[in-house]
Amino acid sequence: MSDKKMIITRTALQLFISKGIHAVGINEVIKQSKVAKKTLYHHFASKDALIVSTLHYRDQLFMQWLEQRLLTVRKPKSAIIEVFFALDDWFNNRVAVLGDFNGCFFINACAEYKDPVCDINRCCKTHKANVQDLLGKYVAQFESDENAAALLTKQLCILKEGAITTALVQRDLEAALKLIEVVQLLLQKRTG
Secondary structure: OOHHHHHHHHHHHHHHHHHOOOOOOHHHHHHHHOOOHHHHHHHOOOHHHHHHHHHHHHHHHHHHHHHHHHHOOOOHHHHHHHHHHHHHHHHOOOOHHHOOOOOOHHHHHHHHOOOOOOHHHHHHHHHHHHHHHHHHHHHOOOOOOHHHHHHHHHHHHHHHHHHHHHHHHOOOOOHHHHOHHHHHHHHHOOOO
């Protein structure tokens, strides 16, 4: 990605996260990015193309952060629990690479772009699938039954999504920590 394209993408991402996608116009992105309109449209054919770029970039940031965080833990069950400690750090603005917590950018984007076949919505689904796949890799290390592993992975993802929503909507910034006992109970039933 060129320097200008990256500057525009980062700036747009910050604006979209803090204000919402529909609330931010192209002119505001141009002004905050300190680029010419021609430069923006050289890199992005439309606002939707810019949004897709921000979604890809956020997915990359989030997945790299979470993968690195989980690599610090040796046991797969401990890595699953670590996800919720990681979420707590994010909710409480202790993860510089993710910026200030304002809910999940992907959930928020889906709320603004409901068409399930639009590129924006598909990017959001891809991100959620990426997170689910990552958790599934850890679950598969201690749950050999494929159906049971798939169910546990879905359950963990639903808990994760609930924690994110609760942290944003109810401003319960300890939501992820409050789920650790539930996660431990789910994991206790598994061998390994």
